[in-house]
Amino acid sequence: MPSTRPLPSADAAAPPPPDDPALAAALSGCRILLCYGLLGEVMARLRPVGLDYMGAQADWLRRLGLAVQVVALPTAAPVARNAARLADVLVEDPRPALLIAHSKGGLEALAALLSPGAGARCRGFIAIQSPFFGSPVADAICAQAALHRAAHHTLRALGIGDGEALRDLTTTARTAWMAVHAAAIAALVARVPVVAVASQLGPSQDLHDHAYQPLSRWMRRRGAGPNDGLVPVESARLPGAHQVLLVAGHRSLVAEGGGRDPIGVLRDLLWQLTALSDHAGPA
Numbered sequence: 001m002p003s004t005r006p007l008p009s010a011d012a013a014a015p016p017p018p019d020d021p022a023l024a025a026a027l028s029g030c031r032i033l034l035c036y037g038l039l040g041e042v043m044a045r046l047r048p049v050g051l052d053y054m055g056a057q058a059d060w061l062r063r064l065g066l067a068v069q070v071v072a073l074p075t076a077a078p079v080a081r082n083a084a085r086l087a088d089v090l091v092e093d094p095r096p097a098l099l100i101a102h103s104k105g106g107l108e109a110l111a112a113l114l115s116p117g118a119g120a121r122c123r124g125f126i127a128i129q130s131p132f133f134g135s136p137v138a139d140a141i142c143a144q145a146a147l148h149r150a151a152h153h154t155l156r157a158l159g160i161g162d163g164e165a166l167r168d169l170t171t172t173a174r175t176a177w178m179a180v181h182a183a184a185i186a187a188l189v190a191r192v193p194v195v196a197v198a199s200q201l202g203p204s205q206d207l208h209d210h211a212y213q214p215l216s217r218w219m220r221r222r223g224a225g226p227n228d229g230l231v232p233v234e235s236a237r238l239p240g241a242h243q244v245l246l247v248a249g250h251r252s253l254v255a256e257g258g259g260r261d262p263i264g265v266l267r268d269l270l271w272q273l274t275a276l277s278d279h280a281g282p283a
Helices: 020-026 040-045 055-063 079-091 104-113 136-143 145-158 164-168 171-180 182-191 207-221 262-279
Strands: 031-035 067-070 097-102 122-128 194-200 242-247
Touching (some): 020 262, 031 055, 031 079, 055 067, 055 262, 079 104, 079 164, 104 122, 104 164, 104 182, 122 262, 136 145, 136 164, 136 171, 136 207, 145 164, 242 262
Parallel strands (some): 031 067, 031 097, 097 122, 194 242
């Protein structure tokens, strides 16, 4: 049975870190591929003005001496298209890869790992707040023609894709995809260590988390249950994977600021992944 290990709130005081050199040694020879969520590349470009998006985590991994690559994908492109590009990135390099993905990036990483040859390159996969079974927010946007059209034009203007990405995030589309690929997913998580991170909003002094509260309450009224403001906890649980539940808003686990500790969170997740690797069978 997959286990669940609760972690402290993203803005809680972090425990003393484990030995980073030991972690670097455990990950030695493995390249780290970072997969952004929707609008991730837009947020990452704003780092010079103080907005962090996986940047602090990438810098920390590089300080450990690890080979880190942000996979350049238009994050509002359809999931299947980005998954095919990511699969190519995996196959073209013989080194084992560890995938760390946020939100929509986790859907693309999962689909890529089901491609022939790509899964064999993967040493581990961490999916952070990924809507494997869809988001009610995407449902609502796609159900309103005017909203969907506005989102479509905005994404195209940003040069990162179009409104089809939002259709890929609906609960209908995702539930159908997960059902079709259930057997392949079960086989993947049986041979590759996978950590699936879900989160829910809780009491916080973080203004970023407060911004998600209206959406979170709206999702609860619609029966979505605990959620992080965009993704229900149950949607972020990947069957068969090692499950982790945190208290945080949708971007709080991958961004510095407001007392958040994304490096501490990732450090802990990587140690959990390496523990799974120690007990994994042959790939």
